[in-house]
Amino acid sequence: MGVIDSTNTEAQRRAKAGHIENCWLVAESQTAGRGRLQRPWLSSSGNLFSSAFFREPGGISIAARLPFATALAVSDMAAIIAPGAPVKLKWPNDARVNQAKLSGILIETGGQGQDFWVVAGIGINIAECPEGTSQATTCIHDLRGDTLISAEDALSVLRETFARRLEQARQSFEPLREDWLKVAEGLGETVRVTVSDSPVEGVFEDMAPDGALILRLPNGERQMIRAGDVSLIGRT
Incomplete structure (x- = not known):
């Protein structure tokens, strides 16, 4: 083409x-x-x-x-x-x-x-x-x-x-x-994930068996994120 x-x-x-x-x-x-x-x-x-x-x-x-x-x-x-x-x-x-x-x-x-x-x-x-x-x-x-x-x-x-x-x-x-x-970027680091215009910060801890990003929140809880825009804290 x-x-x-x-x-x-x-x-x-x-x-x-x-x-x-x-x-x-x-x-x-x-x-x-x-x-x-x-x-x-x-x-x-x-x-x-x-x-x-x-x-x-x-x-x-x-x-x-x-x-x-x-x-x-x-x-x-x-x-x-x-x-x-x-x-x-x-x-x-x-x-x-x-x-x-x-x-x-x-x-x-x-x-x-x-x-x-x-x-x-x-x-x-x-x-x-x-x-x-x-x-x-x-x-x-x-x-x-x-x-x-x-x-x-x-x-x-x-x-x-x-x-x-x-x-x-x-x-x-x-x-x-x-x-x-x-080869994951940011694994083990603090990241910000924007979900529906709402940012969530935590440590990128793992990826779930269905591909969801697993975030460890500051309060110690784990959050599964299946859609969002990731940025590394202190980077772009």
Whole structure:
């Protein structure tokens, strides 16, 4: 594809038209890219804008694991094409290096039964670091110190790492959870989680078997958080 509003939006259009297929949708540029909480995803030239679009026979229970699986796929990709880059995952699925965002992920679903579909939107900064964002950004070229890797090269690796993590998600969440925790950003640290505009602070203690963030509150109680925006205290 050339210029498009959003690869995720294109997948949804195809699904609504009854054209559900296992494929990757890739654009050179997006005019209306978006991430979690409907935040805009800036589409700088030379970066990767893609969506994995597929039927998911496991339904919503498997789809719920995919934010974590997809983030791990990005982390795996970065380890291959930018060895040594200390990629960390901020709950639930931001890939960051030294608190600078490398990738944005948006999982969307639809349909029922045999027609249940998933679109895993994955934007990765390859050549450019978008400006004017709410947090610092980084890109593969900066992490590598050269410009030898293109968006097409990154996609080739990502397709392989995503396939492996998708299969892992379909088998069981526990090994996926353990792998995610190994690269979790802020684990054991005090974090602030904004839930419905209300901030909650506590120590990021663990991730539950269903993917919920487990927060240890100042009063010693544990709170499960299943949706929210995380920031590390003293960081961005």
